[in-house]
Amino acid sequence: MKRLEVKKLDFAYGRNQILFEFDFSLEEGQIGCLLGPSGCGKTTALRAIAGFEIPTKGEIILNGKKLNSSKLFVEPEKRQIGMVFQDIALFPHLSVEENIQFGIRLLPKSLRYERSNELLDLVGMSQFKKKYSHELSGGQQQRIALARAMAPKPSLLLMDEPLSSLDEELREQLAREIRIILQQEKISAILVTHDQNEAFAVGDHISVMHQGRVQQNDSAYNLYHHPLNRFVAEFIGEGTLLTGLISSNDTISTDLGDIKFNLTEAFQLQEKVDLLIRPENVILSHDNENKAIITARYFRGSSYLYNLKTSRGTELLCLLHDSEVLNINQLIGVRLQIDRPVIFRCP
Numbered sequence: 001m002k003r004l005e006v007k008k009l010d011f012a013y014g015r016n017q018i019l020f021e022f023d024f025s026l027e028e029g030q031i032g033c034l035l036g037p038s039g040c041g042k043t044t045a046l047r048a049i050a051g052f053e054i055p056t057k058g059e060i061i062l063n064g065k066k067l068n069s070s071k072l073f074v075e076p077e078k079r080q081i082g083m084v085f086q087d088i089a090l091f092p093h094l095s096v097e098e099n100i101q102f103g104i105r106l107l108p109k110s111l112r113y114e115r116s117n118e119l120l121d122l123v124g125m126s127q128f129k130k131k132y133s134h135e136l137s138g139g140q141q142q143r144i145a146l147a148r149a150m151a152p153k154p155s156l157l158l159m160d161e162p163l164s165s166l167d168e169e170l171r172e173q174l175a176r177e178i179r180i181i182l183q184q185e186k187i188s189a190i191l192v193t194h195d196q197n198e199a200f201a202v203g204d205h206i207s208v209m210h211q212g213r214v215q216q217n218d219s220a221y222n223l224y225h226h227p228l229n230r231f232v233a234e235f236i237g238e239g240t241l242l243t244g245l246i247s248s249n250d251t252i253s254t255d256l257g258d259i260k261f262n263l264t265e266a267f268q269l270q271e272k273v274d275l276l277i278r279p280e281n282v283i284l285s286h287d288n289e290n291k292a293i294i295t296a297r298y299f300r301g302s303s304y305l306y307n308l309k310t311s312r313g314t315e316l317l318c319l320l321h322d323s324e325v326l327n328i329n330q331l332i333g334v335r336l337q338i339d340r341p342v343i344f345r346c347p
């Protein structure tokens with residue numbers, strides 16, 4: 001049995017429809033991510049699942065129990081769902097320990113302390129238990145918010161950009177820690193983020209959203225290597241699109257040479273298509289007849305990312321280890337190496 005099933009959820013604020021047939025599901029102990037640009041409906045989707053918003057259509061089923069229908073609406077506090085909100089708000093007048101105990105304040109004192117000590121340990125904050133939120137850093141507050149939401153042992157934990165106020169390094173580290181903590185507690189969770197590295201570090205699967213619709217629900221690998229549409233191709237990872245022509249059953253002809261592929265039913269001979277070119281598909285070789293000029297260079301630690309422009313105006317990205325440093329305006333030969341081309345129909 002699935003832990004969570006969300007089926008074709010529609011939601012509107014007044015006449016403004018925000019979610020369109022939103023589908024999402026989680027197995028027990030799984031962590032799913034919602035990834036998408038600002039305003040695409042991530043928070044709204046979480047709020048609907050938690051019961052703070054009432055969907056216009058669709059179903060939410062948690063542990064096999066329906067939470068909403070035309071006749072039924074389970075109140076948020078009866079859903080066994082924990083939520084960490086986008087703007088963490090610890091209670092300022094309560095200590096760290098009292099914050100964590102807030103959702104279990106009806107338990108006997110000894111059990112309450114046992115659980116809060118266990119969680120303080122889990123999030124590595126035991127020495128801070130008597131402190132107040134103003135005495136904690138942003139990252140420490142986020143750990144406490146997480147511990148507070150986990151205290152009542154929810155069936156499902158919803159986390160809305162819990163790491164957004166942290167710098168990148170700490171964000172990825174804490175994202176990995178959260179993954180371990182949730183697995184230890186066997187809690188299924190949805191993590192909302194607009195940072196793909198965070199989603200890649202935490203998610204068993206990732207739903208990429210755009211304008212209220214799930215565009216693709218998949219593994220990080222498939223989102224990067226097999227994006228289903230242009231939005232996902234451009235949103236995940238780096239790359240550019242190169243126009244080509246399907247010139248035969250197994251060839252796409254481009255300004256930068258022929259690319260091998262297998263014609264499927266979705267495309268026709270002589271059709272114009274856009275080919276996704278990731279930085280690793282662009283190979284620089286001094287002797288190649290196709291030339292491009294370096295237009296920009298970005299330091300990436302162990303490598304440099306280059307922007308290139310061919311004589312016909314095609315833009316490309318290329319990643320090179322820093323043993324070989326190229327200069328802006330330098331002319332260089334380029335070729336493409338693509339094993340499994342990703343192509344889209346031209347609009």
Ligand SMILES: Nc1ncnc2c1ncn2[C@@H]1O[C@H](COP(=O)(O)OP(=O)(O)OP(=O)(O)O)[C@@H](O)[C@H]1O
Pocket residue numbers: 013018036037038039040041042043044045086194
């Ligand atoms: N209370 C509200 N009343 C009316 N419209 C709202 C309300 N809350 C959000 N919206 C609209 O719903 C859309 C989706 O908002 P939502 O907060 O779900 O986006 P998000 O994906 O969480 O964005 P962000 O990454 O910026 O947090 C936006 O266009 C927003 O303006």
Ligand SMILES: [Mg+2]
Pocket residue numbers: 042043044086160
């Ligand atoms: Mg949001």
